[in-house]
Amino acid sequence: MAQSELDQLLRAAANGDRAAFRALYNASSAKLFGVAVRILKRSDLAEDVIQDAYLKIWDAAPNFRPELGSPMSWMVAITRNRAIDVLRKRTEVGVEDQKDGGEREDDAPDPYQMTVQNNELKALLSCMERLNPDQRQCLLMAYYYGYTHEEISERMSTPVGTVKSWIRRGLAKVKECLGDG
Amino acid sequence: MAKHDHDILAGEYALGTLDAQERSEADRLKVSDSSFARAVSEWEARLSHLNEAVPPVEPPASTWNKIEAALAAQVPAGNTALSDLAQQMVDLKRSLAVWRYATMGAVAAALALAVVWIGGLDTSLRQAPPEERYVAMLQSDKGETGFVVTMNMNGKQFAIRPVSAQEPASSSYELWAIMKDGKKPPMTLGLVGTGAYAMMDAPAEIDHKMLEKGVQLAISLESKGGAPTGKSMGPVMFAGLLVKQTP
Numbered sequence: 001m002a003q004s005e006l007d008q009l010l011r012a013a014a015n016g017d018r019a020a021f022r023a024l025y026n027a028s029s030a031k032l033f034g035v036a037v038r039i040l041k042r043s044d045l046a047e048d049v050i051q052d053a054y055l056k057i058w059d060a061a062p063n064f065r066p067e068l069g070s071p072m073s074w075m076v077a078i079t080r081n082r083a084i085d086v087l088r089k090r091t092e093v094g095v096e097d098q099k100d101g102g103e104r105e106d107d108a109p110d111p112y113q114m115t116v117q118n119n120e121l122k123a124l125l126s127c128m129e130r131l132n133p134d135q136r137q138c139l140l141m142a143y144y145y146g147y148t149h150e151e152i153s154e155r156m157s158t159p160v161g162t163v164k165s166w167i168r169r170g171l172a173k174v175k176e177c178l179g180d181g
Numbered sequence: 182m183a184k185h186d187h188d189i190l191a192g193e194y195a196l197g198t199l200d201a202q203e204r205s206e207a208d209r210l211k212v213s214d215s216s217f218a219r220a221v222s223e224w225e226a227r228l229s230h231l232n233e234a235v236p237p238v239e240p241p242a243s244t245w246n247k248i249e250a251a252l253a254a255q256v257p258a259g260n261t262a263l264s265d266l267a268q269q270m271v272d273l274k275r276s277l278a279v280w281r282y283a284t285m286g287a288v289a290a291a292l293a294l295a296v297v298w299i300g301g302l303d304t305s306l307r308q309a310p311p312e313e314r315y316v317a318m319l320q321s322d323k324g325e326t327g328f329v330v331t332m333n334m335n336g337k338q339f340a341i342r343p344v345s346a347q348e349p350a351s352s353s354y355e356l357w358a359i360m361k362d363g364k365k366p367p368m369t370l371g372l373v374g375t376g377a378y379a380m381m382d383a384p385a386e387i388d389h390k391m392l393e394k395g396v397q398l399a400i401s402l403e404s405k406g407g408a409p410t411g412k413s414m415g416p417v418m419f420a421g422l423l424v425k426q427t428p
Binding site: 018022025031038039043046047050054055063065068069070072073074077080085089109110111114116120121140142143144146147167171172175 | 189193195219223225229231251
């Protein structure tokens with residue numbers, strides 16, 4: 001669905017139009033569920049997360065600021081934030097997860113293997129290509145799985161301080177390269 | 182915190198690498214500092230394109246029904262004042278947003294209405310009974326009273342008294358009047374501080390007829406110095422209905 005259609009549906013939902021909200025759900029729920037499952041690796045938790053995310057989207061629709069990004073990127077951000085909060089809470093209380101999605105890290109989404117149409121993604125990927133491979137790997141792992149600095153450090157067998165500085169420098173370089181810095 | 186560090190923290194938040202404690206600190210900063218909240222939104226938008234590589238997965242068919250049931254349960258069925266307030270906050274956010282999106286045509290029509298209507302003002306003022314006061318408790322959606330506003334209809338002045346609201350960092354609180362009949366856009370009544378009791382002139386548009394139909398007051402978080410466009414852009418932090426004070 002085109003961005004402008006999502007934009008219209010979101011505005012209608014901001015005015016309390018439930019039918020438009022349903023259409024917005026139909027157009028976006030597979031994307032949001034995909035994002036949540038990737039981070040939580042469990043479909044029951046991911047379902048709870050997207051329920052919360054859609055209730056938040058309904059409540060916050062009037063606060064959506066089109067100048068700060070597309071409706072989809074806004075909805076994805078709400079979903080990711082909720083998913084990461086749930087993930088952190090589970091790690092904190094030490095819940096041992098039974099993964100049901102058969103997700104392994106070698107299934108990691110690899111944007112470099114895709115045929116990319118979107119110019120903004122092209123620009124982002126070419127900026128990330130200028131980073132050293134470790135920096136880039138850290139950013140992608142963090143984004144797709146919501147790992148903390150510590151978790152990335154374990155997975156990459158690299159001291160946490162190094163991971164932190166790779167990420168900070170990586171973010172700063174990406175922003176500068178995109179010309180936003 | 183230096184501007185650069187602030188921006189990198191926003192990037193780490195959007196990327197998702199902060200631990201639970203760092204995230205809740207950043208969540209608080211998002212509420213109190215609109216420039217940080219904006220930096221987070223910018224990072225979220227910048228990185229969001231990476232999601233194109235995430236394959237979509239259909240959620241269970243029952244998910245929508247659960248969402249719909251939760252939405253239905255949100256509508257207060259004559260229950261506690263707090264859930265009424267939560268609903269009021271949602272309605273207020275919606276009415277601010279409707280006007281934020283309003284086209285120039287609608288604004289012009291609203292201005293024309295306001296002019297016609299100000300013509301009727303004299304009579305309604307003359308009919309005003311002496312010493313009439315209205316009061317509004319402006320509460321957050323958690324039920325904390327941030328400000329108390331009293332309005333003296335004779336002097337046409339508002340008095341605003343901060344209660345528990347904290348001064349937001351690098352943002353301003355702005356007070357709005359929202360007519361419940363929805364025929365006019367929310368009117369700004371000006372910026373409000375959290376330090377001391379303040380008096381403000383009430384706009385001529387607010388009269389007895391309006392107050393009978395219902396006037397909501399809301400305080401939104403705007404960039405420093407207030408909403409530049411004259412329309413609210415930020416989130417509603419406190420809200421309440423102006424009600425007549427019983428003698």
